[in-house]
Amino acid sequence: MNEREQGFTDYFASRSGALRGTAYLLCGDWHRAQDLVQTTFVKLYRAWHRVAARDNLDAYTRRILVRTYLDENRRGFFFREKPTARHADASAPQRGSPEDRLVLLRALESVPPRQRAALVLRFWEDQSVEDTARALGCSAGTVKSQTARGLCALRGAVPTATFTN
Amino acid sequence: MNEQELRQAMRATMATVPTPPPMSENPVLDAARRVERRRRARWAGVGSAAAAVAVIGVAVVVVMVTSGAGGNQAAGPGTSPATTSSTTTTNTTTTSAATADTDPSWPNGQTDRTAHNGPEYDMGAALLTELDAVVPAGYESPDGLKGTGELAGAPMKHHQAQYVDTVDGTEVWEYSADAVVTKGGGYGRLIAEVNTPGNEMTGDGCALKPGLWGMTGTCTEVVVDGKRVGVFTSKDHETDQFDQWAGYRYDDGTVVFIGLADHRAFTNFPPLAGPPLTTQRLAELAADPGFRLG
Numbered sequence: 182m183n184e185r186e187q188g189f190t191d192y193f194a195s196r197s198g199a200l201r202g203t204a205y206l207l208c209g210d211w212h213r214a215q216d217l218v219q220t221t222f223v224k225l226y227r228a229w230h231r232v233a234a235r236d237n238l239d240a241y242t243r244r245i246l247v248r249t250y251l252d253e254n255r256r257g258f259f260f261r262e263k264p265t266a267r268h269a270d271a272s273a274p275q276r277g278s279p280e281d282r283l284v285l286l287r288a289l290e291s292v293p294p295r296q297r298a299a300l301v302l303r304f305w306e307d308q309s310v311e312d313t314a315r316a317l318g319c320s321a322g323t324v325k326s327q328t329a330r331g332l333c334a335l336r337g338a339v340p341t342a343t344f345t346n
Numbered sequence: 347m348n349e350q351e352l353r354q355a356m357r358a359t360m361a362t363v364p365t366p367p368p369m370s371e372n373p374v375l376d377a378a379r380r381v382e383r384r385r386r387a388r389w390a391g392v393g394s395a396a397a398a399v400a401v402i403g404v405a406v407v408v409v410m411v412t413s414g415a416g417g418n419q420a421a422g423p424g425t426s427p428a429t430t431s432s433t434t435t436t437n438t439t440t441t442s443a444a445t446a447d448t449d450p451s452w453p454n455g456q457t458d459r460t461a462h463n464g465p466e467y468d469m470g471a472a473l474l475t476e477l478d479a480v481v482p483a484g485y486e487s488p489d490g491l492k493g494t495g496e497l498a499g500a501p502m503k504h505h506q507a508q509y510v511d512t513v514d515g516t517e518v519w520e521y522s523a524d525a526v527v528t529k530g531g532g533y534g535r536l537i538a539e540v541n542t543p544g545n546e547m548t549g550d551g552c553a554l555k556p557g558l559w560g561m562t563g564t565c566t567e568v569v570v571d572g573k574r575v576g577v578f579t580s581k582d583h584e585t586d587q588f589d590q591w592a593g594y595r596y597d598d599g600t601v602v603f604i605g606l607a608d609h610r611a612f613t614n615f616p617p618l619a620g621p622p623l624t625t626q627r628l629a630e631l632a633a634d635p636g637f638r639l640g
Contacts, residue, residue, distance in 0.1 A: 222374045226375075227385075305356045311562075314559050321556050332347065
């Protein structure tokens with residue numbers, strides 16, 4: 182393993198876990214999250230010689246991840262029907278239970294991809310509006326609009342009492 | 347659910363969901379190496395094919411010269427391989443790639459924030475026409491150009507009309523036109539963005555905020571016919587998609603941005619030798635009433 186690959190694998194070891202968490206919130210599926218992270222790092226490898234020394238390498242990697250996710254959705258790779266045990270008249274989950282936590286993931290599924298990406302970057306990654314705009318390749322105004330719409334869609338999908346303390 | 351509640355919910359969720367074992371770097375590294383090997387092989391193949399076409403061409407010319415055969419017959423084999431290879435990758439389109447955005451609150455019966463027809467769509471198209479008209483002499487802005495690299499197959503010239511919000515009963519729109527410009531084998535980029543009154547921009551000249559796509563840079567104020575235009579230069583050439591952009595805010599709140607880059611981000615196109623517009627010209631265009639769209 183040469184010096185370039187050593188640096189790359191060190192970076193992978195330190196960042197792939199966090200990136201996989203972000204990918205999971207984006208797509209709601211660990212298998213796909215790992216695929217997204219792998220694709221992200223394969224793309225990063227190609228550019229490693231010119232980006233490795235960047236101060237904002239994390240932002241660059243995050244941008245690849247988000248755009249890979251959006252691109253795959255745009256192409257419809259993952260618009261497949263999923264089996265579900267949910268029923269419209271199912272009882273509400275107990276507060277604080279694992280099922281309660283999964284309510285958020287289910288609700289996120291109902292949010293369109295770009296809005297979902299804006300929500301994850303803003304509130305999971307704690308990115309600024311400007312940094313989120315860079316990652317999504319859009320204007321700051323669009324990020325605000327997408328975030329507001331995403332929150333609105335979530336409100337409609339999450340029972341009011343689920344996440345309040 | 348507000349922003350803080352969502353933040354807490356995401357943390358609580360991620361702390362609760364079962365997490366698979368950490369990913370190993372070996373499969374990723376192997377995949378990356380394979381992709382790079384294929385990429386190198388493809389480029390080598392392209393080079394070989396080009397060389398082969400050249401050899402065939404030379405051979406055909408030699409046959410023509412020595413046998414005195416008709417030009418039309420001899421031209422076939424020499425040109426058809428190149429023609430075939432250049433057309434096999436042109437069947438990609440992104441126009442059907444609408445997202446599954448079903449929010450019912452978009453205006454004018456739209457199914458997402460982008461107007462796909464009607465007067466707002468036409469405004470976006472008009473902006474692209476304006477942008478096309480100011481491509482400087484010596485540069486071209488090809489219509490059918492498709493992207494490469496991360497933007498493989500994507501159109502390199504497009505316009506968009508996006509609904510932003512409704513403020514005091516007035517719809518706020520953001521129109522944009524984006525075009526690659528070429529010269530001498532290099533590729534750069536021009537963009538125009540118009541934000542209608544009611545937008546969130548404040549300030550004039552260098553105080554214009556939050557600016558184009560939230561990018562920040564060093565600013566020089568240029569006065570064009572008494573209009574204060576802020577011309578911003580990127581401090582982060584690697585990250586920002588544009589090298590320079592100029593913004594002007596009209597009295598009614600309309601904000602016009604014109605941006606340029608000597609490269610096309612996210613593609614493998616070679617860059618231009620220099621910026622396609624001067625700073626002064628960039629400022630003049632931002633203040634040009636033609637971009638105000640009426």
